[in-house]
Amino acid sequence: MPDDEFSLIEQYFSGLDAGGSVELGVGDDCAILRLETGERLVTSVDTQVDGVHFPPGTPPQHVAFRAVSAAVSDLAAMGARPLGMTLAVTLPQADAAWLALFREGLAAAVSEYSLPLVGGDTTRGPLCLSVQVMGAVPVGKAIKRSGAQVGDTLCVSGYLGDGAGGLAVLEGRWQPGHPHAAYLEQRFYRPRARVALGRQLRDYATAAIDVSDGLLADIGHMAAASGVGVRLEPDSVPLSAALLSHDNKDTALRWALAGGDDYELCFCLPGGHEPPAGAACIGEVVAGEGVDCGDDIDIVSGYQHFSASAPR
Structure with missing residues (x-):
């Protein structure tokens, strides 16, 4: 066990700092990173707290990978x-045993995202x-977030609601069949930030945001920043087969709209652009403000750290 x-x-934590953009890594007062000609630096920070962002007792390799993915998702957006x-x-x-597994998860994230520590x-x-x-x-x-224009199509990548569904499985609030349970747990523990999709979208998307706090909340942030309104079609929101196995479809939809922890991308495309593979128009x-998702939807908009009304 380390004594200091x-x-x-x-x-x-050493030995994970190799990368083409790293001029100086771990060991000095600061790291030095290289930018290519004609580039700008973007940066973001994300905090994960035991018992708030992941259940107590979460395996350390998942704690590490999940924390990095949540932060990288902002770069992807x-x-x-x-x-x-x-x-x-x-x-x-x-x-020592916990730290060894934690490093394993960190190393996996470094490799997954080509993101040196x-x-x-x-x-x-x-x-x-x-992170x-x-x-x-x-x-x-x-x-x-601020570039959405009236007439744009609203799209989302992947499936929504799996993060909240996975948390429900881990907390014992839902017991789906084994294949679905394993899939949902993995979606919560090991979300994949959509880095490649984000880089593809920068040539034509007008606005984007990552879905971390819940679809309704995150769309609302994008709409407010852009000075527009959004008309959402809840029936078009993509749900996985695992989530659809829930016997209460309203619960599945609530998780998809407000559960958060999916780390997919929600983005706007101008007229004439079809969504890329793996994405859906929703x-x-x-014109206007806010998010309109129909008269039949009455759902808390998303997770808020200083509110007791987080969706479950």
Whole structure:
């Protein structure tokens, strides 16, 4: 077991900083990353807290991978290529077995996203991770939330609701059959940020946001930033076979619209553009404000950290 912070860093967090964009990695006061000519730096940070963002007792390799994916999803939404990340982790104790599995998950995320770990910090306290990610986009090509135009088509990648469904399985609130349960647990534990899709979309999408707090909430953020309204067609929201196996379709739809933790991309396309493979049209951008999803939908808009009304 490491006997001080620097030994812990050396043993479990070093050696993950190799990458083409890294000029100087772990070991100095700061890392140095390279940008290509004509690029701009984009950066974001995401925090994951034990018992808030993942259930207590979550296997450490999943804690690590999930935290990185959640942060990288913000890069994906802007069409950025990953450059590097830093990690600040607070640990209750320096448990060697736990840390070995945690490093395994980190290494998997570094490989998955070509995202070197170039620095960070460790301290003692309740389990908490803050991942700062850095990426690059060509000048003028970043996809912002604020670009949606009236007449655009609203689209989303993948399936929605699997994150909330997976959490329900892990917390024992739902018991689907084994294949579906395993799929949903994996979707919660190991979400995949849509980096390749984001880079594809930057040539023609007018706006984008990652679906982390819930579809309705995130569409609302995009609509507000763009000064438009959105008309959503709930029946067009794509649901997985696993989620559709739930005997209450209203619950499945509620998870898809407000559950969050899917880390898919919601984006707007101008007229004449078909959605890319694996994405679906779910509505349109209209004049006005807010999100209209029909008179029959009455759902909390999404997860809010300082509200007791998070959807479950």
